[in-house]
Amino acid sequence: MTFLDDIRDYPWTSLLSGILPAPLSARLPRQFQPTTTQIVPSASIAGNALTAVIGIMTFLACLTAGGVYMINQSANAWVDDIASEITIELDPIDTANIEKKMTLVSLFLAKQKGVTRVRPLTAEDSAKLLEPWLGSTAALSALPIPRLIAVEIDRSSPPDIDLIKSALSRNFEGVTLDDHRRWQAEIRLITRSTALGGLAVLALVAAATIAIIVSATRSAMASNREVIEVLHFVGANERFISSEFSRHFLGLGVRASLAGAFAAVIAFLLLPFLMQLLGGGAVTEAETRRLVGSGVLDFGGYILLLLVVVVVAALCMVTSRFGVIRVLRTYA
Template structure:
């Protein structure tokens, strides 16, 4: 539908005036407070995305490492030659199709594995410590684990085989749960952001209610008035998102620098063995940038829709004087 002369006159006076008075003040306490709130929520959203991606990356690495290996555990017993049993178990496992190799974990390697819990200088000959045979498997053509386990149990009564399936199932379940919790937290943060912008927009509309109603009365369209708020809230949202997202990215960089320095120590190597290296990939930084863009977009769209909805309420109030704007 073509614009009426009154609509064109009202919008032209606002947009082409030498020194136009903006509907939303360019700088006020409310805008600064809103930017701070958006910055905090953007920071939390970026941390959530980064934590979910980091844990998912570590869980995938754990799963890949576990699925590539299986172990045969041989328990010591009285009058039992454990060294001979280890070599026999190694030979049995290596004879199955799908097994790349089988290697015996000797006493020094076993001592290194137990060092985080038992300390150094332990004489394993005096302790009934189980011995291990590590089987490296072909991921594309895995062997028949049941057949290997049955053959080893029949030949060596004190031996048991663990293909780590229970650990893999737990890791998959943990990764899915973590992802669900992270998405739920992100949804709650973004919902709080939308509600905050709605209240802030309502407050700006209430403080300029008379001006907006007069502009709309003389012919200014709802889209034009919404555009004035949209531009203002876009810059508020973008500024807050950049501050919060930039802070999260800086924290990621600091954590990555700290991790790289500390993983080279003995304590860091032990933590990496137990929990992975928790490396921060490029996807984490890309996710933070996407959160910044999403927050700025949500802020803009929320402000626009809130203004249009409010002007619709003004029209309803004009049609029905008994209705109140507030």
């Protein structure tokens, strides 16, 4: 018999009775009630402290997974926006008639294949882009601020950026094209670093959960040593005894992880309010929203939290089973 056989033979219909409190479990229909009597007392395993610790671990894992998911979604949206636009910069120095040059360059760009929209920015628009760093001051009007042209491109049929860049350099002096490739590479680097950091945190949470379950398994077996010895005496094998313990720990893991995931859902629902409350000004709030988006998890994010619950419950079941088998072999 293998571990897959244990999963197939597990009384999944009675799992709900192990998750709910005893008063509610007693009111469930007969098909959801356990069909066999529990040999190992559940009170000796499903301690409140162990439930709280696993719930906290699940809460931290859900926060990490949800945070990395939101940052990844925001970064992907940001990269898509950057990839759909290029910027043309006109040097204002030694340019007698910058407005005429802006018009000529805009007309030239509008004729290029794959360009969907050309939007010349006024001098006031260019100055507003510097306000988050230099502030709103009248000295900005005296500075030789480069003039910008925002060009939206068709992502399904993009133009030849290198061809447009060479054509601009041949026909216009002091005109440069920025396709934001450097920014895209930096955003991807930050996203990957965040994802690796999140995976490291999840690995630490999983390791801590496994260590806690192993310790709890040993403690439960020590407190039920007489029961286990009697089972050995009447001919019970390792699989039967380990399944009794893993059944308890699976119900404990599901109950604790659902509580932790529910707390994480509440935290994510309150996140937009906290972002607005602790925004620290319009610029800081805008930068925060660029990093984590609106702060709201979508459907895929909540599916990810549910996956964390499944993983934590599976860790509880698998770790307890192998822990019991390892201890039982020391009895022989």
